[in-house]
Amino acid sequence: MDEFVKNHQKIVFETTANALEKNGFKAILVNSREEAASKILEIAKDCSTVGIAGTHTVRALDVLPKLEQAGKKMFDHWKLKPGTPEELECRKNQTQVDLFLVSANAVTMDGEIVNRDGCGNRINAMTFGPPKVVIVIGKNKITADLESAFSRIEEIAAPIRAMSLNRKTPCVKTGYCMDCDSPERICRITSIMHKRPMMTDITVIIIPEDLGY
Ligand code: SF4
Numbered sequence: 001m002d003e004f005v006k007n008h009q010k011i012v013f014e015t016t017a018n019a020l021e022k023n024g025f026k027a028i029l030v031n032s033r034e035e036a037a038s039k040i041l042e043i044a045k046d047c048s049t050v051g052i053a054g055t056h057t058v059r060a061l062d063v064l065p066k067l068e069q070a071g072k073k074m075f076d077h078w079k080l081k082p083g084t085p086e087e088l089e090c091r092k093n094q095t096q097v098d099l100f101l102v103s104a105n106a107v108t109m110d111g112e113i114v115n116r117d118g119c120g121n122r123i124n125a126m127t128f129g130p131p132k133v134v135i136v137i138g139k140n141k142i143t144a145d146l147e148s149a150f151s152r153i154e155e156i157a158a159p160i161r162a163m164s165l166n167r168k169t170p171c172v173k174t175g176y177c178m179d180c181d182s183p184e185r186i187c188r189i190t191s192i193m194h195k196r197p198m199m200t201d202i203t204v205i206i207i208p209e210d211l212g213y
Helices: 003-022 033-043 064-069 085-093 121-127 146-164
Strands: 026-029 049-052 073-076 099-102 106-108 113-117 132-138 189-193 201-207
Touching: 003 026, 003 106, 003 201, 033 064, 033 132, 033 201, 064 073, 073 085, 099 121, 106 146, 113 121, 113 146, 121 132, 121 189
Parallel strands: 026 201, 049 073, 049 099, 099 132, 132 201
Antiparallel strands: 106 113, 113 189
C-alpha cells in the first residue's frame, strides 16, 4: 500500500477509535478479517446465545460456523424464509440473546454510530436487550461527520440494499435516495448512537478493507 494512503488510513482509524472510546464504546483496530473473527470468539466465550443481524460484513468473517461449533445457540433470520412466523420469532429472539453481532451503516470520526432500518429489529437489538453487542465495520463505513453519514446511507447503503431486496423504489433506478413514499420503502427508522446506550456493552471492530455496503 502507498505510504501516504497508509498514513491517511492510520489517522482516520485512530481518530475514529479514540472518539468511540470517548463516547463510551470499546474500539478495536484489527489487521484482518481473521483477527476480527478471533476477537469475536473471545468476546463470545461466556455467551450461550448469539443473534446475527442482516449483515454481509459479519458473514464475510466466516466466524458464524466457528461460533456454532463452539456450542452457541444461533439466531440468524437469514436462514429462515422471509415473512414466516419463524423468521419473525427469530428477529424477536435477537433482542434477548447474550451477544448480538451486527454492522453499521456509518460510524463517524466523531465516534457516533448511525443506522437506518426498515423494521427496526437491528436498531432495537443493538441499543437495548442483549448485554453485549459487537459492531463490525470495514473502512468504507467510516465517515467524517453525521452529515456525511447520512449521505453515505442515501447515496450508497440504502439504494444498494433496496436493489438487493428487489424493491420497487426509485433509488434502484437513480442510484441515490429520492425520499420516496413507496409502500416498499426500506428507510423508516434512523438511529444515532451519540454515546454508548446505558445498559449495553458495545465493541466496535474496525477492519482495514471495504466490507458490506
Ligand atoms: S427512502 Fe426510498 S428512495 Fe430513499 S433510499 Fe430509501 S427506499 Fe430508496
